Amino acid sequence: MSAKTPAKAIAQGMIAAECLCARHGVRLTNLRRAILEILLAAGAPVKAYDILEMMRDRGQRITPATVYRTLEFLLQNGLIHRVNALNAYISCTCRHDDNTLLMFICSECQAIKEIDDHDLYDYMQKRLEKSGLSLRDGCIEMQGTCRECMR
Amino acid sequence: MSAKTPAKAIAQGMIAAECLCARHGVRLTNLRRAILEILLAAGAPVKAYDILEMMRDRGQRITPATVYRTLEFLLQNGLIHRVNALNAYISCTCRHDDNTLLMFICSECQAIKEIDDHDLYDYMQKRLEKSGLSLRDGCIEMQGTCRECMR
DNA sequence: AACACAATGATATATTATTGCATTTTTGTC
DNA sequence: GACAAAAATGCAATAATATATCATTGTGTT
Numbered sequence: 001m002s003a004k005t006p007a008k009a010i011a012q013g014m015i016a017a018e019c020l021c022a023r024h025g026v027r028l029t030n031l032r033r034a035i036l037e038i039l040l041a042a043g044a045p046v047k048a049y050d051i052l053e054m055m056r057d058r059g060q061r062i063t064p065a066t067v068y069r070t071l072e073f074l075l076q077n078g079l080i081h082r083v084n085a086l087n088a089y090i091s092c093t094c095r096h097d098d099n100t101l102l103m104f105i106c107s108e109c110q111a112i113k114e115i116d117d118h119d120l121y122d123y124m125q126k127r128l129e130k131s132g133l134s135l136r137d138g139c140i141e142m143q144g145t146c147r148e149c150m151r
Numbered sequence: 152m153s154a155k156t157p158a159k160a161i162a163q164g165m166i167a168a169e170c171l172c173a174r175h176g177v178r179l180t181n182l183r184r185a186i187l188e189i190l191l192a193a194g195a196p197v198k199a200y201d202i203l204e205m206m207r208d209r210g211q212r213i214t215p216a217t218v219y220r221t222l223e224f225l226l227q228n229g230l231i232h233r234v235n236a237l238n239a240y241i242s243c244t245c246r247h248d249d250n251t252l253l254m255f256i257c258s259e260c261q262a263i264k265e266i267d268d269h270d271l272y273d274y275m276q277k278r279l280e281k282s283g284l285s286l287r288d289g290c291i292e293m294q295g296t297c298r299e300c301m302r
Numbered sequence: 303a304a305c306a307c308a309a310t311g312a313t314a315t316a317t318t319a320t321t322g323c324a325t326t327t328t329t330g331t332c
Numbered sequence: 333g334a335c336a337a338a339a340a341t342g343c344a345a346t347a348a349t350a351t352a353t354c355a356t357t358g359t360g361t362t
Binding site: 131138 | 236255257274287289
């Protein structure tokens with residue numbers, strides 16, 4: 001419905017997810033597939049209860065607990081990210097096999113951009129280590145303004 | 152009670168807050184003072200409903216709405232920060248007069264460290280501008296592991 | 303005192319998330 | 333295939349976090 005993402009990209013995302021789950025030795029069930037697909041299609045942060053509604057609209061009988069459990073699974077396996085600033089979830093667009101993540105959130109339009117800048121990440125890592133802090137496997141969430149909202 | 156922070160530091164924080172409010176032309180009321188003091192004393196992230204309880208323990212009749220309104224005021228005036236990763240609030244320890252903020256959260260022990268590293272901030276800013284993103288007035292929340300929890 | 307405005311009180315409700323236990327589905331073993 | 337064990341899901345209740353709305357109180361100005 002609100003498919004902001006081209007069908008092709010969604011399909012690719014699903015295939016990538018299948019591969020990843022196979023490698024991890026975990027099961028990508030229909031429920032998990034369905035919720036991941038919603039997130040892939042949205043291409044934007046989606047709230048847990050919105051996912052719940054979308055699933056119900058599709059005729060699924062489902063409760064919050066199930067949604068959150070499924071999100072937890074997808075998070076664990078690096079297929080999606082949680083956007084703390086928005087209490088929302090977004091499908092992962094980077095191909096980081098590690099858990100490292102640089103995420104930029106536009107405070108104006110809520111758009112999310114994953115930053116695939118390993119140099120920057122490494123620099124931050126190095127810089128923080130001077131204060132005895134390790135970014136290893138860490139998430140970084142930055143808020144600012146995107147180009148469109150800047151003008 | 153749970154005063155992790157020396158009384159002297161709390162007092163200093165309060166004075167700084169008074170000054171700042173005076174400069175901003177806003178009122179640091181008793182309620183606001185009380186809640187700021189709780190946060191200063193804690194020296195760690197505190198949840199809204201914990202603040203509510205502490206206030207009630209002190210004999211104040213107070214509701215969630217009031218707590219959130221007060222937190223909002225303190226946030227607006229840069230006296231505290233919201234820790235999105237924890238749904239919690241912490242008194243500001245840096246003296247940034249701007250809204251820029253680099254915050255590090257230990258995923259193990261939940262300790263928060265404000266990073267006062269303008270070089271790092273500027274570097275990130277510059278780096279992000281290449282992607283059309285502006286960190287101006289933005290918050291950065293990083294999760295990782297602190298020295299103590301590393302071993 | 304009268305007024306305007308900011309702050310707080312009070313009630314209700316919305317939003318986000320988890321717990322615990324029952325049931326179903328899948329997997330591995332015989 | 334039959335079975336037991338484990339994983340996934342269903343279901344109900346409830347916890348935790350946050351906001352909206354309207355009434356009341358306090359503060360500063362004239």
